[in-house]
Amino acid sequence: MKIQRIQELTDASIVCGSEKRENDVQCAFASDLMSDVLTLDCGNVLLVTGLCNLQTIRTAEMAEVSYILFVRGKKVTSDMLELAHENNMVLMETDHSMYHTVGELYSAGLLPIY
Amino acid sequence: MLFKFELEGGNFSKVGYASSQIKKVLKQLAIDPRIIKRVVVALYEAEVNVVAHAWRGTVVAKLDADKISLELKDEGPGIPDIPLAMSEGYSTASEAVREMGFGAGMGLPNMKKNVDELTIESQVDVGTTVRMVTWFNKKGA
């Protein structure tokens, strides 16, 4: 599924990497637990999370996750943006809840990892 | 090549710096990306453990032609029961650590899964030393 389509489905805004809106994401994973994210064994994945701090970006860097969608109106800070930019990531923000967001994406056919 | 980094207990802003630097070096050396991911995930988990559970520590990464050896040595409360700490889901992480998205008790098992050799030495109220070795010629376990 294209980033652009994910953005539309979840009423999100792209706050980093908007030039990659045509990129395709294979599957998605939702968690607020960075410990979980670090056990993922899959590239090209979208992380949907309510945990919005520098560690989210660091964790994504190590886990090779390039696409992150922050839910519940969480706002990305400037140091997060900087690190995300350095690592060529796409960051999106939506005001919707985690439940609403993953529901929209799942029913539109974005596959879960597991 | 030898790399050294410092870690400070409770200071989450620095955690991941060592992993990030090592990742860049391994990439430059054109190591298999799957091996790079396994090494940096394990190193990052170990860095987070020092910051989350100990008072201060150092990361030493030694790079040889055929392997990378990582040593994380900390001053801290130590681990009284290492097999228990190694079991999935066991965690003594504080509320503050949980708020950072950690403390699921998955770190040590995940480190074990991602490296070729893991050894832990610990003395209660003194500190913990974690050593990890990964060979570059071995393809994913």
Ligand SMILES: Nc1ncnc2c1ncn2[C@@H]1O[C@H](COP(=O)(O)OP(=O)(O)OP(=O)(O)O)[C@@H](O)[C@H]1O
């Ligand atoms: N360097 C350390 N010093 C003291 N105790 C430690 C250290 N590393 C691990 N521990 C102990 O071992 C437990 C398990 O560690 P592990 O990394 O598996 O989980 P966690 O750090 O609690 O959570 P997670 O890694 O999933 O975020 C910790 O909760 C802590 O009690």
Ligand SMILES: [Mg+2]
């Ligand atoms: Mg841990």
